Structures are given as structure tokens and as C-alpha cells.
Amino acid sequence: MKSINTFEQLLTECTSQGKRIWQVAQAYESEWCEVPINKMRQVATSSLKAMKEAIRSGLNSTEMSMSGMCGDDCNKLQKRFALRPAIFGKTFEKILTYSLATSEENIRMGKIVACPTAGSCGIVPAVITAISEEYNISEERQVNALITAGEIGRIISARVPLAGAVAGCQAECGAAAAMAAGAVTQLLGGEPRQVLNAVALTLKNILGLTCDPVCGLVEVPCVKRNPFMAVMAITACELAISGVESKIPVDEVVDAMEQTGQLMSPALKESSMGGLARTKTAVKLQSDLFS
Numbered sequence: 001m002k003s004i005n006t007f008e009q010l011l012t013e014c015t016s017q018g019k020r021i022w023q024v025a026q027a028y029e030s031e032w033c034e035v036p037i038n039k040m041r042q043v044a045t046s047s048l049k050a051m052k053e054a055i056r057s058g059l060n061s062t063e064m065s066m067s068g069m070c071g072d073d074c075n076k077l078q079k080r081f082a083l084r085p086a087i088f089g090k091t092f093e094k095i096l097t098y099s100l101a102t103s104e105e106n107i108r109m110g111k112i113v114a115c116p117t118a119g120s121c122g123i124v125p126a127v128i129t130a131i132s133e134e135y136n137i138s139e140e141r142q143v144n145a146l147i148t149a150g151e152i153g154r155i156i157s158a159r160v161p162l163a164g165a166v167a168g169c170q171a172e173c174g175a176a177a178a179m180a181a182g183a184v185t186q187l188l189g190g191e192p193r194q195v196l197n198a199v200a201l202t203l204k205n206i207l208g209l210t211c212d213p214v215c216g217l218v219e220v221p222c223v224k225r226n227p228f229m230a231v232m233a234i235t236a237c238e239l240a241i242s243g244v245e246s247k248i249p250v251d252e253v254v255d256a257m258e259q260t261g262q263l264m265s266p267a268l269k270e271s272s273m274g275g276l277a278r279t280k281t282a283v284k285l286q287s288d289l290f291s
């Protein structure tokens with residue numbers, strides 16, 4: 001079996017076989033893991049259902065996290081949108097509320113799908129679900145998009161560990177945004193080259209994003225970072241699907257991400273020793289919380 005460890009190899013396979021990314025990915029995964037394709041798709045379908053359940057549950061809760069720092073922001077947005085629609089309309093409303101709903105479920109210790117991590121769990125589900133509802137996209141096509149997102153995450157993680165402690169938040173929320181950008185580009189009928197351009201355009205805009213969680217908890221800035229990244233994924237999709245291309249090839253962007261992670265100070269990699277985590281307010285919050 002030919003190994004696929006770079007986006008260039010993935011694109012070559014898509015082009016030579018005349019297939020979409022999800023088709024190449026599911027065949028590769030099936031062969032690699034010795035699991036029939038239909039079984040693999042069943043797992044992906046279960047994950048998709050769990051993502052939607054987390055959204056549903058998060059939309060209906062205002063329960064705060066144990067720290068009391070987060071938990072009711074999604075509700076605030078829903079109340080405001082009931083009075084005045086969001087500036088960019090219904091799809092935008094859904095992307096913001098769905099991503100917050102899932103992130104808030106995570107900080108309540110609810111059931112979420114880490115995609116790729118718990119801190120970044122709101123981005124991929126919000127984008128796939130909101131766009132699919134607005135464009136009436138079938139479950140089968142949503143699973144195709146999720147498999148596309150998974151393949152993007154797999155290839156990035158082959159070079160950059162997807163952990164804030166190793167490469168900063170660029171490797172968590174950044175990778176999630178890239179996965180979401182690729183997934184939505186696939187959902188809207190983008191060609192493999194456009195999907196990979198959406199990935200490159202997204203990653204270029206999150207290089208250097210630090211991981212500096214307040215009180216060492218995956219709450220601030222993590223929860224609110226999810227809707228911002230979900231919107232970035234849509235921006236990348238719109239650019240890519242219009243034919244805008246990244247001047248730097250996607251594999252080189254991933255290399256830059258890996259190098260940036262190495263150059264980043266350990267104080268900004270989940271240690272809560274720098275950045276937002278060491279602001280006057282964050283230090284006071286920490287002292288109040290743990291005293």
C-alpha cells in the first residue's frame with residue numbers, strides 16, 4: 001500500500017484516481033486499519049450523530065463550569081438573535097451558537113467529539129451542521145465531509161502533534177479550523193485542490209496562535225476561540241472555492257506551523273506561565289479559584 005503522509009501525495013492520488021479526498025481517505029483508512037469501508041463509515045456516522053447531540057444539548061443549557069468562568073454565553077447569543085438577527089444572517093447565527101454550544105458542553109464535562117481535541121471541539125461540528133441545515137445536505141454527504149476533515153487532521157498531525165502543550169493553539173483550534181475549512185469546501189462541491197487551498201489559507205492565518213489558558217483550564221480563551229475559528233473556516237472556503245490560491249503550498253504551511261511551534265516559548269504552550277494566563281485578572285482568578 002502506498003503511504004499518504006503529505007497533502008501533495010493526497011492530491012496526486014485524487015488526481016490519478018479521479019476521486020475526491022473522502023474517497024481516497026476512506027479507501028486508505030480501510031486498508032490501513034483492515035476495516036471494511038462500510039464499518040468505517042458507520043463509525044463516522046456515529047461521530048456525526050454525537051456531534052449533533054452535543055450541539056442540541058449545549059443549546060439548551062446554561063449550566064456553568066465548575067470554575068464559574070464559562071457556560072452561559074451561547075444562551076446570551078440565542079437571546080440576542082431572537083430579538084435581532086445576526087449581521088450575516090441565519091447561517092452565521094448557527095455557526096456561532098453551535099460552536100459555543102459544543103464548547104460549553106465540553107467545559108461542563110458533557111459528551112463531545114474531540115475533533116481534533118476537546119478544546120477545539122466546537123469548530124468542525126458547527127460548520128458541518130450549520131451549512132448542511134442551511135443547504136439541505138444529506139447525512140451521506142455530511143459523512144463525506146467529516147471523513148475529509150479527518151484526513152486533513154491526520155496529515156497535519158503526521159508532522160505537527162495536535163496539542164497546545166507541544167505546538168500552541170495553532171495546532172488545536174488552528175488544525176480544527178483547517179479541518180472545518182476543508183470539510184465545508186467539500187460540502188459545497190469544491191475540487192480536491194480547492195479543499196487543500198482552504199486548508200492552507202486557514203493555517204496561514206493562525207500561525208503562532210498561543211496556548212495560554214487562564215487558571216490552566218480549557219475555558220478561557222478556549223471556549224470563545226471556537227466561534228472565531230469556525231468563521232475563519234468559512235472565509236477560507238469562500239476564498240478557495242472562488243479560485244483564490246495560497247501562494248505557499250499547503251505542505252510548506254504545515255512545515256511553517258511545525259517550526260513556529262518549536263520556536264514558541266514554553267510559557268505559551270499550555271503551561272499557563274505567560275500571555276493571557278499571567279494577566280493581572282487571570283492571576284487573581286487563579287488565586288480566588290484555588291484558595
Ligand code: SF4
Binds near residue numbers: 163213221222
Ligand atoms: S488555548 Fe490551549 S487549551 Fe485552549 S483550546 Fe487552545 S490549545 Fe487548547
